Amino acid sequence: MxxxxxxxxDSRRRFLGIATGATGAVAGAMFVVPFLGSLVPSxxxxxxxxxxxxxxxxxxxxxxxxxxxxxxxxxxxxRDEEMLKRIENTTPQVADPDSAESEQPDYASNGFRSLKPExxxxxxxxxxxxxxxxxxxxxxxxxxxxxxxGGFFCACHGSKFDMAGRVFKGVPAPLNLPVxxxxxxxxxxxxxxxxxxxx
Numbered sequence: 001m002x003x004x005x006x007x008x009x010d011s012r013r014r015f016l017g018i019a020t021g022a023t024g025a026v027a028g029a030m031f032v033v034p035f036l037g038s039l040v041p042s043x044x045x046x047x048x049x050x051x052x053x054x055x056x057x058x059x060x061x062x063x064x065x066x067x068x069x070x071x072x073x074x075x076x077x078x079r080d081e082e083m084l085k086r087i088e089n090t091t092p093q094v095a096d097p098d099s100a101e102s103e104q105p106d107y108a109s110n111g112f113r114s115l116k117p118e119x120x121x122x123x124x125x126x127x128x129x130x131x132x133x134x135x136x137x138x139x140x141x142x143x144x145x146x147x148x149x150g151g152f153f154c155a156c157h158g159s160k161f162d163m164a165g166r167v168f169k170g171v172p173a174p175l176n177l178p179v180x181x182x183x184x185x186x187x188x189x190x191x192x193x194x195x196x197x198x199x
Contacts, residue, residue, distance in 0.1 A: 007122070008090040012198065018112035026145060029163055038089075039113050041093075046055055050193065051069075051191050051192060051193030051194050052067055052069050052191070052192050052193060053185070053189050053190070053191050053192075054067045054076055054189070054190045054191075054192065055188055055189055056076060056078065056119065056188055056189065056190055057187075057189075059076065059078045060072030061078050061079065061080035061083075062078070062079075062080060062083070062137055064076065064077045064078075064135050066124065067192060069180065069192045069193055070098070070193070072123050072124075072125060073123070073124040073125065073132065074121065074122070074123060074124065074180055074181075074192050075086070075121070075122050075123070075135075075152075075177075076117060076119060076120070076121050076122070076190060077119070077120040077135070077137075077148055078115070078118060079112075079117070079118055079119070079120060079163060080118075083137070083150060084112065084117055084118075084163075085164045086139070086149040086150055086162075087111065087112060087161060087162055087163050087164045088111070088169075089149055090110070090151075090162040090163075091111075091153070092148050093147075093160065093162075093168055093169060094102075094162055094166040094167060094168055094169065095166075095168065095169045095174075096167065096169050096175065096176050097166060099166065099176050101175055101176075102166075102176035102177075102178065102179075103178035103179070104176075104178065104179035105179060105181050105182075105195065108179040110120075111164070112164055113164045113165055113166070113176070113179055114164075114179075115182070115183070115184065116184070118199070119190070120163065120165060121179060121180065121182050121190060121192070122165040122178065122179055122180075123175040123177060123178045124177075125168065125177070125178070126154040126156065126157075126159050126173050126177075127159075127173045127174055127175040127177065127178070128154065128156070128157055128159050128171075128172040128173040128174070129156060129157065129172075131151035131154050131155070131156035131157070132154075133153055133154040133155075133159070133161060133177070134152065134153055134154075134155065135152060136148070136150065136151060136152060136153045137150040137151070137163070138150060144160075148160075149163070150162075150163050151163050151165075152165065152177070154173065157171075157172045157173075158171060158172065159171040159172050159173035159178065161177055165179070179191055180185070180193070181193060181194060181195045182194065184189060
């Protein structure tokens with residue numbers, strides 16, 4: 001018995017319909033899977049936002065450590081008693097002595113802008129145009145004058161910050177150096193990027 005031509009055409013149509021649908025589904029999946037994958041942050045992006053630890057055990061007084069967090073450099077300075085006294089002496093010279101206008105966690109809203117007076121933790125980025133201020137912890141260097149009691153100097157446009165990261169009056173920078181969220185997770189380790197304050 002010969003095949004009916006109408007049945008053959010129906011079979012071909014069904015086959016072509018199924019083949020076209022399957023091809024379309026595969027092509028759609030090839031587009032959708034990478035697209036959805038692009039919405040998930042990369043491991044590098046996740047790492048950039050993750051908290052970082054800084055070992056301060058070997059940091060001597062008057063020294064500064066640097067660490068990258070979220071693409072920004074964080075400065076950690078170990079201050080001695082003399083440096084802390086000089087912070088109090090610079091209060092009349094700074095624009096925002098109580099850090100009322102500055103970016104910092106509540107637990108750093110004090111005269112030393114820190115959890116523990118001995119350690120200053122700030123972003124190493126001038127609040128004027130984002131240059132990296134250099135550490136100038138010496139007192140009265142010839143290029144900064146007799147009234148300089150130590151701190152940070154931004155060579156880009158001359159902004160000055162004291163040993164608590166507070167900006168001096170009359171310089172281009174409008175705000176104190178920002179304090180990132182941090183906490184102590186041990187006697188010798190600071191974790192940058194955690195909002196909880198002291199561990």
